[in-house]
Amino acid sequence: MSVLEIRHLVKRFDQLLAVDDLSFSVGAGEIFGFLGGNGAGKTTTLRMVLDILRPTSGSIALFGDAPSRRVASRIGFLPEERGLYSGMSAIETIVYFGRLKGLDEGLARRRGLALLERFELAERAKSRIGDMSKGMAQKVQLATALVNEPDLLMLDEPFSGLDPVNQGLLEEEILSASRRGAAVIFSTHVMQHAERLCDRLLLLRKGRKRFEGTIDEARAQLPARLSAVAKHDLSGLPGVSGAAPSPTDDPEWREWSLQLAPGVDPAQVLEHCTANGIALRRWDQHQASLHDVFVQLVGPEEIKP
């Protein structure tokens, strides 16, 4: 059974269609990337999963049931806009959120202290949030999302504002939650994190799904680019949709920049050359990056370096 299953979800705010017929599912132990630019509908979707917003139409099944606060104890959530009560101490804050998620005070405190230990903040357990640096406060907020050891961890732009060390720590926490069997959904528009972490991902543009699948499947969305040095004219090879030659130092050999038709495996083209005695001096294969896929499907204006 999927931890989260969304079917034909629509959310409309007056004239604005924020989420448009969105369907996807996430299973236990899976790390699911929710990718899209600003205003793509990521946060709105997560808010609907959390029952903060109600869908205009469509359905959401969370652990097999409609979203409600009853399942809040099984969810961990890190919002994009982060903040905590500045007057409360780190451990008080974690215990408060733990208790709101149904933990008893003792257990929440033990887990809170263990998390602070793991985040190298044990000595600051009793410090007021207002006295902490932004990075420390963000780690405390991550601890509030993890204190209930959630079965579904949802992180909205979790890497924004974190330094490289803390980004590494967060990646480790995501992997650790997944190893524990939790489904992890995180939204981002930083492709490197998605490439490193995601089992599957979904690309969203203006509320509509543009792609859902694995990283490799995403890359395969764009035709691979090849460059080869050959004596023969390579423009007529099967699967090649475009070929541009350029001269080399040796007048007999030419360098070809090849464009493959979508879905054509470069290995098939190489095999064809070998089988047909087409001599090759060089064969370079350039697989499309997730960045390229994102730019192609979502738009270049939406990407962050």
Add this chain to the structure above:
Amino acid sequence: MTRTNVLLVAKREMLQILKMRSFWLTLLILPVALALGPLLGDTLENRDPTRVTIVDRSGGARGAAIEAQFTFDEKRRLLSQLSRYVRRHELQNADPKAPWAQEGQWYGPADIAAFEAAGGLKAALARIARVRPEGVPGFEAAKPDYSFSPPPPALASAPETSFEQTARRFLADEKGDTAPEIVVLVPEAYPADTRVAIYSADDVRTSFVGKLQEVLTADLRMGLLAQSGVTGERAVLVQTIAPTIAIDTPPPGGGAAAKTFVRSIVPLALAYILMMSLMLSGSWMLQGSVEERSNKLIESLLACISPEELMYGKLLGGLAVGLMMITVWAGCAGIAAFATQGAIADFIRPALEPVSSPGIIAAILFFFIAGYIAISAIFVAIGSMADSMSEAQGFMMPVLLLILLPITFLLQAIIAGNNGPIVQILTWVPLWTPFAVLARLGQGIATWELIGTGVLLVVSITAELVLIARLFRASLLATGQRPTLGKVLERLRRSGNSA
């Protein structure tokens, strides 16, 4: 909605407010102000007698008569005060025949003479002390209004042509505690020249001039009577004949107006305290709500609890803080009453009378708590719409004026014993019902009116909470959007857009 979550939010709200320095300061300011008030009042009222010097150049008898009249009036006032003290504490059996043990008497010269002959105030207090029960405070005589002293030699010998300048020089000497504040000159040619001059550094009270004129007029009349052949006892009789006036007043604090006032003190104080604690805890609740919005906390909270749980938790936390403040203030009042036993307890007993039946106590609790919820809910709604404290205060001002102005009029009307149509109307408008009902308990309020306004208040609060829950829910995540009146009305109408 779960009770545990509401209680958790309420506890956090409460602890947050308890951590504020401003909470502890305001909690202590009221008892300290109440303790200092009487002391300051005493200091302000502790006026020394006005020093008077009479320069009588007509022979000295008139100056002596003026001083004697003032002294007599002071003694009558003292006797009257002592009599009221004796009646208030039922101490007549100290000496039932003494003038101060007699009820309803306008004291004449014979009474004053008898009082003096029996040893004056000192002897009277010694007798009273023998029967005064423990806890009854001692009698404190008020200071006389005027003290008389002989004129300094320079003033006494100053020629009448330059008397004013000399007198002004003495009056201007403000440093000394002995310099005269009023100088009266009876000229040498008096009564042929009837012009009596008063020199004063300040305004002279009408009562002083009136008394002076009374004594000198009597003197002039005596002269005229003598010229007409009426002399001796007959002339004195003409001057002093007066009816014996008996005055029947209720015991101290027992008059109709005084009684209503005393009975209204605790109810009015309750209405004031409700207003004050609401303003204070409302402002703290507002700070908490604004912090949640400006610190982007709301989304994290709403992932765990529903907007209703958050709202009710805030209301409950605010109510708990308000009740805590009132308990502390009531405790301070109790300690003060216990510590000063006699004076305050004696005053509090009749004041507590109208609010001491179980039904009325229940009504007080109900209207107090209902008032708290009704007004706090408005503050919570404002907090849910504002992104910053300054923005919140912009909303607060008109709301506060709307709530407070009619309450101020209402309380003044009730202090004045007015129970007219405005008081009646405000009693039935739910926003002001708790204040009006609490304040009117001293005057007496019909049971049907208590029940009717109570039911109306419950219905209104229910509707208010439904509407404010919608506004709260719709406003929580709408950061950065300026809530215009149109938007607020739209949020009040819709209920399904957010969970």
